[in-house]
Amino acid sequence: MRVATALAWLATLLYPLAIWLGLARFEPRWLGVFLLLVASLRALASREPVWWLAACGALALVIATFVLNDGLPLKLYPVLVNVAMLLVFAASLWKPPTVIERLARLRHPDLPPEGVRWVANVTRAWCVFFVANGGIALWTALAASDATWALYNGAIAYVLIGAMLAGEWLLRPRHAG
Known part of the structure; x- marks a missing residue:
């Protein structure tokens, strides 16, 4: 679980940089996969149920990103x-x-x-x-x-x-x- 926690924190810390760089190079819908990974890692690494709720919220943002192909939900x-x-x-x-x-x-x-x-x-x-x-x-x-x-x-x-x-x-x- 420590590895998952470390990966979750690292992915969370790097998220804004990854999205900023990614939006200049890729369609937003493909960056949604990164958001889903970050939120899933965070939920799996935590004992707090709120992170599962946040992962569901992130899934909604990813769906919006895929449908709209817009970077706003990622941000x-x-x-x-x-x-x-x-x-x-x-x-x-x-x-x-x-x-x-x-x-x-x-x-x-x-x-x-x-x-x-x-x-x-x-x-x-x-x-x-x-x-x-x-x-x-x-x-x-x-x-x-x-x-x-x-x-x-x-x-x-x-x-x-x-x-x-x-x-x-x-x-x-x-x-x-």
């Missing part, structure tokens, strides 16, 4: 990923432990109550991030050039995710024990 996949992540993080707020609490407990098994409150707030911050990031991904898909879409979804969004992760990791010892 909507990052929006779908942000929605899936939002669902995972938001669901964990209603049914704890939150995603961030599970990660925090790997390093701090005896997380105090104030730490649990703090990681719940961090989980809320991630939810806001996924809404904003998904909104920008949607805007780049609908209104920006393919190059801008690829730059945001294939680089800038990853830098922002890294900044969120680093900030949480640096601040956690102060707030979570």
